[in-house]
Amino acid sequence: MHQYKGKLIIHTGSMFSGKTSSLEKDLNRFVIAGYNTMAFKPSVDTRYDTSEIKTHDNISLQAILVDSIDDIMEHYNREQPNVIGIDEVQFLKGKADAIVSNINQLLAEDVTVILAGLDMDFTGHAFEVVKELMPIADYLYKHHAVCVKCGTDAWVSHRKIKDKERVVIGASKEYEPLCRRCFLEEKIKEEDIVNKNQVSFDL
Ligand SMILES: Nc1ncnc2c1ncn2[C@@H]1O[C@H](COP(=O)(O)OP(=O)(O)O)[C@@H](O)[C@H]1O
Numbered sequence: 392m393h394q395y396k397g398k399l400i401i402h403t404g405s406m407f408s409g410k411t412s413s414l415e416k417d418l419n420r421f422v423i424a425g426y427n428t429m430a431f432k433p434s435v436d437t438r439y440d441t442s443e444i445k446t447h448d449n450i451s452l453q454a455i456l457v458d459s460i461d462d463i464m465e466h467y468n469r470e471q472p473n474v475i476g477i478d479e480v481q482f483l484k485g486k487a488d489a490i491v492s493n494i495n496q497l498l499a500e501d502v503t504v505i506l507a508g509l510d511m512d513f514t515g516h517a518f519e520v521v522k523e524l525m526p527i528a529d530y531l532y533k534h535h536a537v538c539v540k541c542g543t544d545a546w547v548s549h550r551k552i553k554d555k556e557r558v559v560i561g562a563s564k565e566y567e568p569l570c571r572r573c574f575l576e577e578k579i580k581e582e583d584i585v586n587k588n589q590v591s592f593d594l
């Protein structure tokens with residue numbers, strides 16, 4: 392029993408690509424196999440019921456709200472689960488190398504860690520912690536949503552609203568998955584609008 396030990400499994404990709412669904416499926420399989428599992432999510436994501444992780448198609452699983460990897464380590468030290476799942480890992484507070492080193496500690500203690508998180512923000516830049524974690528994964532899955540403009544595999548989460556801060560919690564009202572080509576087309580359109588507004592302002 393419990394032969395699956397100390398593995399790092401990462402589900403990444405854009406929004407709507409199935410990261411959380413895959414985390415939920417993996418955790419369920421470990422429950423069926425008799426492992427003690429715990430799921431966590433950063434408290435910054437307040438979209439849904441506080442103690443639940445929910446997928447975009449409304450599958451939910453119980454989770455503990457945390458701010459940082461230190462909170463997760465405290466729970467781990469108290470409960471000693473064999474498997475830890477973390478959703479939205481890009482939102483854990485703290486420095487990327489501190490998160491990586493704590494995750495390495497869990498792996499060294501034979502805990503299997505399953506992470507779900509965005510590889511890139513709405514501008515197409517990497518989330519630092521996911522970038523640091525990807526190379527050390529035992530199993531790395533890059534998932535793809537369907538590009539809502541052309542139907543090919545999406546590459547990035549395009550923000551449909553004007554906010555420019557990095558963290559803006561939302562779903563399909565605020566974001567849409569786009570392939571690289573459709574994303575670049577949107578950026579050109581957005582720049583044109585900015586330039587046109589600038590010209591009319593200048594006149
Ligand atoms: N454009 C899209 N491409 C793929 N799935 C989509 C899309 N829009 C909505 N969905 C739904 O999102 C679900 C995946 O949700 P979820 O696992 O929460 O993704 P993620 O955690 O990557 O944001 C899919 O099973 C599907 O029902």
Ligand SMILES: Cc1cn([C@H]2C[C@H](O)[C@@H](COP(=O)(O)O)O2)c(=O)[nH]c1=O
Nearest residue numbers: 406407511512513548557558559560561
């Ligand atoms: C791209 C991007 C996303 N977010 C937010 C939007 C959602 O609340 C989550 C991602 O959830 P999902 O389960 O992956 O669909 O992150 C953000 O704050 N900033 C961004 O650049």
Ligand SMILES: [Zn+2]
Nearest residue numbers: 538541570573
């Ligand atoms: Zn496209």
